[in-house]
Amino acid sequence: MSTNQTTTNNDEEEIVTCSELLEQIDDEEAELDRERALYGNCDTDTCTYPQGYVQRQALFVCMTCHNNGNGQLAGICAACAFHCHSNHEINELYTRRFFRCDCGNSKLSHQPCKLCPNKDPTNTANKYDDNFRGLYCTCKRPYPDKESPTADDAMIQCMICEDWFHSQHLGVPLPMEENDADELDMICQACVIKYPFLIHYDESRTITSPPVEENAAASNSPPCLLVSNNNNNSNNNELHTIFLRDGWRKRLCRCPQCHKLYDDSNLTVVFNDDDAIQEYEKQALAKSENLDADKLLTDSLQKLDHVKKLEVLHGINEFKKSLSDFLRDKANGDGILTANDVTTFFAGLQEKRKEQKRTTFVPPDNCKF
Template identity: 35%
Template structure:
């Protein structure tokens, strides 16, 4: 096997915790046991599209996390990451041969749901799947906060900044500039100007707020900038949008009211998921069981677990160092050895 194509088991073990954190950030913010349909159009949730039930050419449909587990197990699913303001379609009219096991009483169609080519398993302006077996170029996919499509960095029409993790990407610039009077990361107002220009103080009258409309200021100086390519704005850019009544009405008419909601961001959703995961860990059944044991028993179990974890890591490291593949028989032999050592320790223990 070529060394450049070899993945070390040690590397896998070290990356496992990071992968779990990423998964919990996406999934822990959604309910994995109950269909989200009764909640209506959920503010943001993890979604999937089932290629088995709604193949190419059929009406687009999306299912929630719980339905992907309970109703579509073993199906060919497209992971959509998260979408905003969506109601679960599982088992409605679009699914001719499937009834939702978790919440079968659904309307024929969810009229307010929005669908895109993502629901067919393709992304970006190039309309390619992800991962793409025919694409040999290493390139990250970035989600637009407006259309929520995922785009290749090389197809954004501009160079991707190095610190893009802390920014939100918008692939359609003109719509945001004209509808909201927002600013890019190169011309964000200083903190001392935010209250005076962008966010009118609550003490001011409605008329005064309208006079300080940021969008009107831009229009007065003909500052509708035509730009090509996507923009990356700092995570707090939403707080700089004008929220006067006129701008709120314009945002509502363009179905962009969510831009004034800072909790709409994927970062806020992931933070919620991480908090949920931590709370669940705080109620771990194993820890509850340990609470019912005395101090000596607790220490014995904890030390035994840590010893087994350390021995398993050492066991896998030997295979990695020798470039060998770990088989089910190897794993079975490892645990048989563990049981054998445990029996010897018990038999060797003195009897009082």
């Protein structure tokens, strides 16, 4: 792969290699997938307040209202972020559990809700933390942090408290490449200290409990896996950030004592399979197929007459072929693209289109072709 260093020619014209261009396209597609996973479950025209405390939803904070109001902590749904706070500074919290939209209530009374104006003064079951102030991690810094000494400030969310943490502030190294960290669930050190039994499920301790079988509940007295694990690892009292790999919920102990422990710790919902962020994203991606570009194009073509439909399809195919030929020629040559190359490419497309219009017979609109 080509180096990422900036290269210039004698005229100091900025250039980019084909490999770098493809890498940028891959990054943009990954970001698009992330947005589909977040917004696919959202109805951006309907406030979620009437649904009550939603099990999991995309949540946002209006920093404009927070800074201009009385400083009360408040969260808003995606629809209110788009319609009621469209010209404001909005922070994305990704998703939160069991939260009810605060837009227009007593916390944000200076900003009436346009979508659902009749709301209770407060949502007493909502839980707030420093994220609602625009501060994250143990370092209590904003995101993105303009004063950060490094450009890379990627963060990981704790699946219990739902705060976000810099990888360098977790107190332990990532168990795999940082770019693959989103494939793991993380529980921060503060939550492990609050619920110390969680340390026995740390993947790095190589304590792998067998998956729970479908008929496990039928057993009269299933053994407690936590007691067994604790006996085998009694010399390890350190409580630290832990990472859990896919399927960890099926490896949880399901004995009566542990069930009560989960209930008393208010973690039963967290330990259910349907709480997994991966399940939320899977459903969101499925729903977001309605926003697929190919489907939108198909729906738009249905509104055109036969002649114009053929013209649009011909233009799309011509563009794809021209772009493919253009990139292939560059890759077989010096492999370098310049701004002038791109300008020349699109200028050539425009000229070819003009030539086609001059030489192609176009039937009148009332033609029954």
